[in-house]
Amino acid sequence: MIIYADQQAAQDAILAGKHHAGDRFQVAGRPHVMIDDVWMTPDTPEPEPVREWTDEQNDVAYDTFRELADHKGTAFARDTMRGIQRMGAKFAERDLAAWVERYVDEHVTSCEWFAMCDREATTTRAHPILGEVPICGRCDSKF
Numbered sequence: 572m573i574i575y576a577d578q579q580a581a582q583d584a585i586l587a588g589k590h591h592a593g594d595r596f597q598v599a600g601r602p603h604v605m606i607d608d609v610w611m612t613p614d615t616p617e618p619e620p621v622r623e624w625t626d627e628q629n630d631v632a633y634d635t636f637r638e639l640a641d642h643k644g645t646a647f648a649r650d651t652m653r654g655i656q657r658m659g660a661k662f663a664e665r666d667l668a669a670w671v672e673r674y675v676d677e678h679v680t681s682c683e684w685f686a687m688c689d690r691e692a693t694t695t696r697a698h699p700i701l702g703e704v705p706i707c708g709r710c711d712s713k714f
Contacts, residue, residue, distance in 0.1 A: 572596055624661045632662055636670045637678075645671055645705055646683055668703040671695055675705045682707035 573596040575581040581598045584590060585605070594605045632652070639648035652660075652667055672695045674680065682688040684696065684706040692705030696714070 575599070624663075624666070629662070629666065632660070632666070633670050633673065636667075637674060640674050640678070640680070644683070645674060645680060646701070648674075649702065664702060668695075668697075671703040671705065680705050682710055684710040 573584075575584065575596060575598045577599055581596065581603065590596065590605050592605050596603055635655075636648045636652055639651050649667060649671060652662075652670070656662060656667075675692050675695055680692045682690045682692045683704050684698075688707060688710055690707035690709060693708050694706060694711060695703040696706045696711060698704045
C-alpha cells in the first residue's frame with residue numbers, strides 16, 4: 572500500500588495518473604480508496620467528535636421548549652424538540668421528559684391525556700408513544 576504524508580501529495584499522484592478506481596492507499600495515516608479516476612474518499616468514515624450536553628445547553632433547550640409550549644402547548648413543543656433532536660441536538664429522551672415535567676410544575680397547563688379533557692394538569696404520565704404527557708388528577712386516577 573502506498574502511503575502519502577498529506578492530502579496534497581496524494582492529489583498530485585492522482586493528477587499524475589498513478590491511481591485508478593478501486594486503488595487503496597493511505598493519506599496522513601487514514602486509509603483511502605479511489606472511487607473513480609479523479610476522486611478519492613476516506614475508506615472509513617471519520618469518527619464524529621463526542622459532544623457532551625452541558626447545563627447551559629440544557630437551559631437554552633428548556634427555554635426553547637417553554638416558549639413553544641407557551642404558544643402551542645406541550646405536545647407541539649415536544650414534537651418540535653424531537654425534530655431538533657433528529658437534526659443532531661445531543662439531548663436524550665429523558666431530558667425531554669424532564670422538560671415536560673418541569674413545565675407542568677412551573678406553569679398552568681391543560682391535561683393532554685384525553686382529547687376532551689380541559690382540566691388543569693397536575694403531573695405527567697408516561698405515554699407509550701408520546702413520552703411524558705401532562706395529565707390531570709381525574710384522568711390519572713383512571714389508571
